[in-house]
Amino acid sequence: MTAYLLKRLLIGAATLVVASVVVFLMLEVVPGDPARVMLGMNASEAQVELLRDQMGLNQPLIVRYLDWARGLLSLDFGKSYTYSVPVIDLVKERFVVSFPLAIIALALSTLIAIPIGLFAAARRGRAGDTAAMAVAQIGVAMPNFWFALLLVYVFAVWLRLVPAGGFPGWGAGAWPALKALVLPAVALALPQAAILARVTRAALVEVLGEDYIRTARAKGMPMRAVMWRHALRNALIPVLTIMGLQFAFLLAGTIIIENVFYLPGLGRLVFQAITQRDLIVVESVVMLLVAAVIVVNLLVDLSYALVDPRLRTRQ
Amino acid sequence: MKQWKTILAAAALALASSTAAMAARTDLVLGMPLEPPHLDPTAGAAAAIDEVLYANVFEGLTRIGSRGEVLPDLAESWTISDDGKTYTFKLRSGVKFHDGSDFDASDVKFSLDRARGETSVNAQKGLFAPIDSVEVVDPATVKVTLKNPLGSFLYNLGWGDAVIVAPETAETNKEKPVGTGPFKFQNWAKGSSITLVKADGYWGDPVALDKAEFRIIPDAAAAIPALLSGDVQALPNFALGDALAQVKADPRFKVVIGTTEGETVLSTNNKRPPFDNLKVRQAIAHALDRKALIDGATGGLGTPIGSHFAPHNPAYVDLTGTYPHDVAKAKELLKEAGLPDGFKATLKLPPVGYARQGGEIVASQLREIGIDLQIIPVEWADWLKQVFTDKDYDLSIVSHTEPNDIDIYARKDYYFNYDNPAFNKVIDELNLTSDEAKRAELYKQAQKILADDAVNGFLFELPKVGIWDAKVEGLWENSPIQANDLTKVKWAD
Numbered sequence: 131m132t133a134y135l136l137k138r139l140l141i142g143a144a145t146l147v148v149a150s151v152v153v154f155l156m157l158e159v160v161p162g163d164p165a166r167v168m169l170g171m172n173a174s175e176a177q178v179e180l181l182r183d184q185m186g187l188n189q190p191l192i193v194r195y196l197d198w199a200r201g202l203l204s205l206d207f208g209k210s211y212t213y214s215v216p217v218i219d220l221v222k223e224r225f226v227v228s229f230p231l232a233i234i235a236l237a238l239s240t241l242i243a244i245p246i247g248l249f250a251a252a253r254r255g256r257a258g259d260t261a262a263m264a265v266a267q268i269g270v271a272m273p274n275f276w277f278a279l280l281l282v283y284v285f286a287v288w289l290r291l292v293p294a295g296g297f298p299g300w301g302a303g304a305w306p307a308l309k310a311l312v313l314p315a316v317a318l319a320l321p322q323a324a325i326l327a328r329v330t331r332a333a334l335v336e337v338l339g340e341d342y343i344r345t346a347r348a349k350g351m352p353m354r355a356v357m358w359r360h361a362l363r364n365a366l367i368p369v370l371t372i373m374g375l376q377f378a379f380l381l382a383g384t385i386i387i388e389n390v391f392y393l394p395g396l397g398r399l400v401f402q403a404i405t406q407r408d409l410i411v412v413e414s415v416v417m418l419l420v421a422a423v424i425v426v427n428l429l430v431d432l433s434y435a436l437v438d439p440r441l442r443t444r445q
Numbered sequence: 446m447k448q449w450k451t452i453l454a455a456a457a458l459a460l461a462s463s464t465a466a467m468a469a470r471t472d473l474v475l476g477m478p479l480e481p482p483h484l485d486p487t488a489g490a491a492a493a494i495d496e497v498l499y500a501n502v503f504e505g506l507t508r509i510g511s512r513g514e515v516l517p518d519l520a521e522s523w524t525i526s527d528d529g530k531t532y533t534f535k536l537r538s539g540v541k542f543h544d545g546s547d548f549d550a551s552d553v554k555f556s557l558d559r560a561r562g563e564t565s566v567n568a569q570k571g572l573f574a575p576i577d578s579v580e581v582v583d584p585a586t587v588k589v590t591l592k593n594p595l596g597s598f599l600y601n602l603g604w605g606d607a608v609i610v611a612p613e614t615a616e617t618n619k620e621k622p623v624g625t626g627p628f629k630f631q632n633w634a635k636g637s638s639i640t641l642v643k644a645d646g647y648w649g650d651p652v653a654l655d656k657a658e659f660r661i662i663p664d665a666a667a668a669i670p671a672l673l674s675g676d677v678q679a680l681p682n683f684a685l686g687d688a689l690a691q692v693k694a695d696p697r698f699k700v701v702i703g704t705t706e707g708e709t710v711l712s713t714n715n716k717r718p719p720f721d722n723l724k725v726r727q728a729i730a731h732a733l734d735r736k737a738l739i740d741g742a743t744g745g746l747g748t749p750i751g752s753h754f755a756p757h758n759p760a761y762v763d764l765t766g767t768y769p770h771d772v773a774k775a776k777e778l779l780k781e782a783g784l785p786d787g788f789k790a791t792l793k794l795p796p797v798g799y800a801r802q803g804g805e806i807v808a809s810q811l812r813e814i815g816i817d818l819q820i821i822p823v824e825w826a827d828w829l830k831q832v833f834t835d836k837d838y839d840l841s842i843v844s845h846t847e848p849n850d851i852d853i854y855a856r857k858d859y860y861f862n863y864d865n866p867a868f869n870k871v872i873d874e875l876n877l878t879s880d881e882a883k884r885a886e887l888y889k890q891a892q893k894i895l896a897d898d899a900v901n902g903f904l905f906e907l908p909k910v911g912i913w914d915a916k917v918e919g920l921w922e923n924s925p926i927q928a929n930d931l932t933k934v935k936w937a938d
Contacts, residue, residue, distance in 0.1 A: 169566065391667065394634065
């Protein structure tokens with residue numbers, strides 16, 4: 131187990147190094163000058179040059195990369211060109227929105243998807259299964275910004291139960307902050323739940339054909355108990371894999387939902403930074419996200435071992 | 446039954462008290478689509494900076510009013526020497542910065558010297574280039590000497606980029622702006638909102654609002670429900686597109702369509718063949734149908750223009766008839782230019798609605814005379830690089846939003862690649878003239894030259910689309926300068 135963990139950590143570190151080079155080079159290739167973006171159309175070329183100097187953009191590529199990479203190693207992510215504050219502060223502000231949102235959405239999606247998957251698998255081929263999967267199919271096909279707007283019109287404009295968008299900050303109290311996250315979490319969770327429900331059903335259907343299930347049924351175990359104790363547990367590995375991927379997506383890939391609810395999340399930070407060519411913010415945030423994905427994948431791998439004892443002893 | 450009555454009574458009471466609270470309302474939440482990159486108007490070109498801070502937090506020696514007029518601000522009055530080179534400003538007394546320090550002549554000297562200094566990265570540094578020296582005469586008097594007379598100097602001092610800042614706080618204004626205005630900065634939740642509150646001890650007329658919050662709503666589709674749910678009460682300048690129809694008929698809101706300083710042009714690379722040929726540019730001008738363009742790109746709200754000048758300006762002349770929409774004439778001109786079969790070119794479009802939608806319409810209009818345009822969508826930073834800086838383009842569409850900016854056509858190496866000594870002469874003369882009537886005459890000449898030369902395709906003036914709660918009063922109808930001046934805003938009882 132320790133050797134396995136070490137190997138995974140090494141692969142993770144290598145991934146980070148490769149990612150840092152790729153991210154850095156990609157942003158170098160993209161045309162656009164952060165100094166010109168800041169100064170706009172009325173500034174002279176000499177002045178843009180002056181600002182480039184002040185931003186340190188006129189140094190050679192390799193020097194800038196090493197400076198940045200050295201900073202990353204000591205957890206110093208540099209200073210934003212446009213905001214002129216440390217990148218880490220920007221990330222912290224956004225993380226306290228994006229992380230709870232991702233957790234709530236993932237929890238919601240799991241709570242919806244697993245029971246539906248169980249329900250459908252237990253009635254495989256029957257009306258209940260068809261109906262459940264049809265609903266799930268709609269969930270997969272539904273554009274989430276459209277669904278989000280629908281939620282806004284019903285719950286914010288019509289019923290006025292929650293705000294239409296925005297985030298008051300945790301400083302305004304836990305309840306107002308959570309209230310602001312309810313609709314986005316639902317909008318994010320339902321399409322994810324639809325996918326997860328289909329995966330759960332497929333995995334369960336496969337497991338239900340195994341011999342040990344028939345044995346359990348034959349010795350008189352009720353269907354319900356068989357589903358929970360034997361089938362679900364064995365079907366969990368693909369489900370966990372999908373959940374891991376979904377969490378990574380929910381953390382930063384939710385720019386559309388963040389726009390609809392004008393939430394100050396990580397996705398919008400990256401998007402804004404790209405349009406303003408705030409390269410250092412893009413680079414550093416992408417690196418943090420790469421690290422987050424690596425950690426999540428590691429946790430998923432470790433959780434395999436939790437659900438499957440065989441993986442604990444295998445080298 | 447009895448219970449029901451109690452509940453109803455309670456509800457009625459709650460309703461009554463809430464309407465009472467509405468009447469006394471002194472807070473306002475405004476939605477804006479773009480977040481300012483920082484909060485220092487003297488260090489960036491982004492319109493969003495001025496839209497939050499101009500006139501609210503920061504003030505200059507002069508300011509621009511709602512009709513584009515120059516008004517005294519921190520300078521109470523001024524005298525101009527006979528040679529037009531020396532301006533002596535009498536400053537207002539009793540003015541304090543929000544950090545409690547006093548405002549005086551040394552702050553003016555500091556601000557102007559900083560803006561024009563060698564290391565200055567003021568986005569409008571050119572405004573300060575004509576200044577020769579700034580002298581503190583006494584704490585309440587400043588003397589500014591110009592290298593040569595400049596007719597628009599007082600107007601220039603009213604730009605957001607020319608506001609007065611204190612030496613102690615100048616470097617931290619990006620994060621924590623400290624000005625002399627009627628509102629002081631309270632909080633910036635990045636990506637979310639910026640909050641201003643009423644400043645104590647303001648020198649001028651007290652403002653009615655106690656608190657103003659600018660909320661960043663990047664999506665027009667999200668801005669409407671925010672307004673409908675009451676989360677925001679004003680969208681002072683929002684390109685809403687089709688979403689506008691949704692609230693237009695709603696009596697709870699006022700829809701106010703105003704003008705801006707945004708001349709939207711089909712930017713043309715005047716040095717690149719075949720656009721270096723006047724006949725080709727004239728052919729394009731004849732091929733453009735402004736009405737169809739305005740309907741398609743601005744929902745019919747833009748104002749047609751025939752040169753690079755805002756229609757609300759007193760010196761404006763209507764030149765839209767210079768090259769009327771006439772496809773036959775356009776084809777004729779192309780033939781005379783030796784291109785009877787038309788040609789291929791590119792049209793690079795920045796990521797704004799009017800450009801992307803307008804671009805499709807322009808392309809289809811030019812196809813009628815045989816010009817085959819390949820549309821290339823680019824993002825903003827990319828546009829600035831490829832089109833504006835490198836001048837690697839044939840045609841583009843963009844709105845030039847700086848006020849009174851006809852002089853850009855006289856700039857060397859500006860991306861239009863236009864160079865006409867006759868035009869430059871008019872602008873030079875304009876710079877030396879301060880008599881209003883003479884200036885207007887020169888402006889008219891300048892407009893005429895650009896229209897005749899068909900330098901760019903002159904399309905329309907960008908509209909300002911504002912929607913706010915019907916009870917909100919005092920927001921600007923037009924946008925003569927990028928600002929959301931809240932000094933006169935209040936809730937009607």
